[in-house]
Amino acid sequence: MGGLEAGPVDLTEAAYAPWQKRVKALALLLIRGDKAQMNVDELRRGIEDLAPEDYERLGYYERWTRSIADILTEKGLFTAEELTVKMAEVEKRWQEQGPK
Amino acid sequence: MSRFKKGDTVHVRTDYPQGHARAPYFTRGHQGHIEQITGPYPNAEELAYGRPGAQEPLYRVRFRQQALWPSYQGSPHDTLVADLYEHWLNPGDRS
Numbered sequence: 001m002g003g004l005e006a007g008p009v010d011l012t013e014a015a016y017a018p019w020q021k022r023v024k025a026l027a028l029l030l031i032r033g034d035k036a037q038m039n040v041d042e043l044r045r046g047i048e049d050l051a052p053e054d055y056e057r058l059g060y061y062e063r064w065t066r067s068i069a070d071i072l073t074e075k076g077l078f079t080a081e082e083l084t085v086k087m088a089e090v091e092k093r094w095q096e097q098g099p100k
Numbered sequence: 101m102s103r104f105k106k107g108d109t110v111h112v113r114t115d116y117p118q119g120h121a122r123a124p125y126f127t128r129g130h131q132g133h134i135e136q137i138t139g140p141y142p143n144a145e146e147l148a149y150g151r152p153g154a155q156e157p158l159y160r161v162r163f164r165q166q167a168l169w170p171s172y173q174g175s176p177h178d179t180l181v182a183d184l185y186e187h188w189l190n191p192g193d194r195s
Binding site for chain 1: 120144147148149150
């Protein structure tokens with residue numbers, strides 16, 4: 001990143017997981033939808049603002065997810081606490097009922 | 101109105117501002133030449149904070165790879181093109 005040494009690039013094609021497609025769709029709706037809330041430059045800033053260790057650890061669409069959450073929190077659409085509560089709720093539902 | 105024209109030698113500012121910057125690190129402090137003026141665009145460094153972003157000329161600037169990377173092993177003719185906003189550029193040593 002930013003011209004730093006990064007090692008070889010993995011060029012194998014990978015199939016997108018359903019959650020990855022969902023993140024992309026969510027981002028497009030948030031950026032270009034009728035109820036758009038952010039722009040693509042904000043998405044990029046959110047990704048580049050990740051701590052270097054998070055940036056390295058997270059996958060491509062995980063970085064998008066973190067950026068979207070951070071930008072929307074910054075804009076006051078929800079609080080970090082509300083997001084934490086909602087994620088716990090979803091995780092519980094997932095464990096009890098499986099994926100929807 | 102754009103400050104530079106096609107063929108001009110430009111020098112990328114050696115600057116590391118706080119916040120979102122749209123000049124690749126590896127181009128900062130280096131010289132290249134204007135390949136193309138792509139026209140005015142809203143400054144993405146402002147858009148990145150949800151602000152409107154003033155219209156500013158955006159250039160395609162061509163650099164010699166050997167100038168950018170000290171240990172570059174490829175052909176001396178290899179080049180790289182980067183998109184740079186006008187506020188990142190100063191006139192180069194020669195034009």
